[in-house]
Structures are given as C-alpha cells and as structure tokens.
Amino acid sequence: xxxxxxxxxxxxxxxxxxxxxxxxxxxxxxxxxxxxxxxxxxxxxxxxxxxxxxxxxxxxxxxxxxxxxxxxxxxxxxxxxxxxxxxxxxxxxxxxxxxxxxxxxxxxxxxxxxxxxxxxxxxxxxxxx
Amino acid sequence: xxxxxxxxxxxxxxxxxxxxxxxxxxxxxxxxxxxxxxxxxxxxxxxxxxxxxxxxxxxxxxxxxxxxxxxxxxxxxxxxxxxxxxxxxxxxxxxxxxxxxxxxxxxxxxxxxxxxxxxxxxxxxxxxx
Numbered sequence: 001x002x003x004x005x006x007x008x009x010x011x012x013x014x015x016x017x018x019x020x021x022x023x024x025x026x027x028x029x030x031x032x033x034x035x036x037x038x039x040x041x042x043x044x045x046x047x048x049x050x051x052x053x054x055x056x057x058x059x060x061x062x063x064x065x066x067x068x069x070x071x072x073x074x075x076x077x078x079x080x081x082x083x084x085x086x087x088x089x090x091x092x093x094x095x096x097x098x099x100x101x102x103x104x105x106x107x108x109x110x111x112x113x114x115x116x117x118x119x120x121x122x123x124x125x126x127x128x129x
Numbered sequence: 130x131x132x133x134x135x136x137x138x139x140x141x142x143x144x145x146x147x148x149x150x151x152x153x154x155x156x157x158x159x160x161x162x163x164x165x166x167x168x169x170x171x172x173x174x175x176x177x178x179x180x181x182x183x184x185x186x187x188x189x190x191x192x193x194x195x196x197x198x199x200x201x202x203x204x205x206x207x208x209x210x211x212x213x214x215x216x217x218x219x220x221x222x223x224x225x226x227x228x229x230x231x232x233x234x235x236x237x238x239x240x241x242x243x244x245x246x247x248x249x250x251x252x253x254x255x256x257x258x
Contacts (some may be wrong), residue, residue, distance in 0.1 A: 006201050007208060011138070015247040045176050047190045059188045059195055061176045066188055066197055070212065072135050072244055079136060079243045083199065083210070110251060112239075114208045115201055118144040122239060124253040 006115030007065065010082040010091045014098065016105025023073030025049070028056045031101040032069055032080075035094035036060045039082070041067070064089050078102050083114065135244030136194065139211040139220045143227065145234025152202030154178065157185045160230040161198055161209075164223035165189045168211070170196070193218050207231050212243065 021027050029048040036043050041062035048058030054074060060067045065083040072078075080098060082091045099107050109127040116122055150156050158177040165172050170191035177187030183203060189196045194212040201207075209227060211220045228236050238256040245251055 006204065006206065007199060009140070011241070011243070011251075013243070013245060013251075044178055047174050047176065047188070049173055049190065049192075051192075057190070057194055059176075059190055059197070061178065061186070061188055063178075063180075065186055065199055068188070068195055068197070068212065070136060070194055070214070070244065075135065075244075075246075077135065077244050077246075079212075081210070081212070083197065083208075085199070106247060108251075110241075112140070112253070114140070114142070115199065115204075115206050116142060117204075117206075118235060121255070122140075122142075122237075122253070124241070124251070126250070 003113055003120055004117045005113035007083060007085050009112050009114045010095070011110045011112070012080040012095055012107055014078040014080070014102050014104035014107045015076060017071070017076045017078050018103030019073035019076060022056065022071035022078050022102055023054050025056045028069060028071060029058060031098060032058060032060050032067060035097050036062055036067055038097050039090045039094040040088050067094070078104070132242055132249055133246045134242035136212060136214050138241050138243045139224070140239045141209040141224055141236055143207040143209070143231050143233035143236045144205060146200070146205045146207050147232030148202035148205060151185065151200035151207050151231055152183050154185045157198060157200060158187060160227060161187060161189050161196060164226050165191055165196055167226050168219045168223040169217050196223070207233070
C-alpha cells in the first residue's frame with residue numbers, strides 16, 4: 001500500500017437488517033463463511049456465539065487475518081470488520097453479499113490502514129455508497 | 130454512549146516490539162488472554178495461528194465481543210483491536226499491559242464508535258499518549 005501499511009481494515013455498519021436473520025447464530029455464521037469465501041480468503045476456523053438475551057457475535061479466522069461480526073437484532077444493526085493482509089483479498093465481494101444476506105436497507109463502509117510504519121498517521125476513509 | 134453507539138472499538142498499533150515475543154504464537158496468546166482478563170472481559174474461546182514464514186494472528190472471543198491481534202515481527206509491529214459492548218470493559222488496562230508485554234517502544238491508540246444509529250457519522254478519535 002502507498003502509505004506503507006501492512007494491513008487493510010474495513011469496517012461496515014448495516015442498518016435495517018432482518019432481525020430474524022441477524023439474530024440467528026447459524027444463519028449469521030453461514031453468511032460470514034460464504035462472505036469469506038467470496039472475498040478469496042482461506043478459512044482457518046470460526047467461532048460464533050449468541051448473546052443473552054439476543055444478538056450474535058462471531059469471528060472467522062482467515063489465513064490473511066480475520067473477519068468479525070456483531071449484531072443487534074433489536075435495532076436491526078450488524079457491524080462487520082474485515083482485517084486483511086495481502087492484495088488477494090477482495091472485501092467488496094463479501095460486503096455486497098452480506099448486505100443482501102442480512103436483508104439490510106443501508107450500509108456504511110469505512111476503511112483504515114493498519115500496521116502502519118511508526119509516525120504515519122492513520123486516516124479514516126468513509127466510502128461513498 | 131452519548132452518540133447512541135452500541136459498541137466501542139479500540140485500535141492500537143505498537144511499534145518497536147520485541148520480535149522474539151511478537152513472533153512467538155504461544156507468547157502472544159498468553160499476553161492477549163491476560164490482557165482480556167485485566168480489562169474485565171469474560172473469555173469464551175481463542176484461536177491463534179502463525180503466518181508463513183512469520184507473524185502471529187489471533188482472536189480472543191469474549192462475551193462482550195472480541196479482541197484481535199496481528200503481528201509483523203520483521204517490522205516490530207503489532208496491531209490490536211478491542212471491540213466491546215457494555216460499560217464494564219476497561220480496554221486501557223489491556224493496552225498498558227500489552228505495551229509492556231510486547232516490549233513496545235511506542236504505541237498509538239485510536240477509538241471509533243460502532244453499532245451507530247443510522248445516519249450518525251462515525252468519528253475516529255486519536256488518543257494522546
């Protein structure tokens with residue numbers, strides 16, 4: 001990357017999600033695993049759990065770093081992180097797929113460089129939709 | 130939180146880390162688990178793996194969300210994420226402990242609100258050290 005960053009970190013917020021989907025641990029897990037495949041990630045393992053009383057939290061560990069999700073079905077909100085190293089990962093494929101899978105009405109996507117050389121300031125990029 | 134955010138996301142970058150520590154999967158795992166305990170997190174499970182040829186990537190899934198780490202021992206850099214829901218988590222205790230544990234010369238810490246209500250813009254806060 002131009003600024004010498006070793007990692008790329010995408011943060012997406014989905015609004016207006018279907019609460020029946022994002023409150024279902026198995027559904028969220030399958031969507032995240034398929035999203036990881038679509039962005040060319042090599043899946044190492046995954047962990048998902050349900051909050052009490054509702055909401056799902058999970059991480060897909062990929063050879064190129066990780067993808068994480070947290071959902072609040074009572075608000076229709078899902079937050080997704082994709083942290084990747086290497087140029088082969090295409091987060092946009094996963095982001096598009098998850099928007100459809102979550103039944104989201106709207107999403108906002110931000111990107112920040114990680115693993116920056118010392119003294120290089122991180123910059124938050126808000127993507128236009 | 131004041132802006133209605135449901136989650137708090139801390140991103141820390143450590144520079145000048147001891148490559149023997151941050152290149153050692155078991156050492157990084159133990160430091161992350163102890164950091165999670167120090168910030169009052171309830172550990173659900175953890176996954177750590179070593180990159181080829183070097184570098185460690187890992188996630189500690191906590192009841193309150195997750196903590197992740199990625200290291201580049203050849204550059205002396207470690208990136209840490211702490212994503213938490215609820216007011217009981219004290220990320221600063223983990224961040225201080227990890228700085229010492231990684232043998233880091235310097236760290237930079239950023240914070241961003243997650244799970245924001247629709248239409249509320251996320252703001253990146255760079256913490257002064």
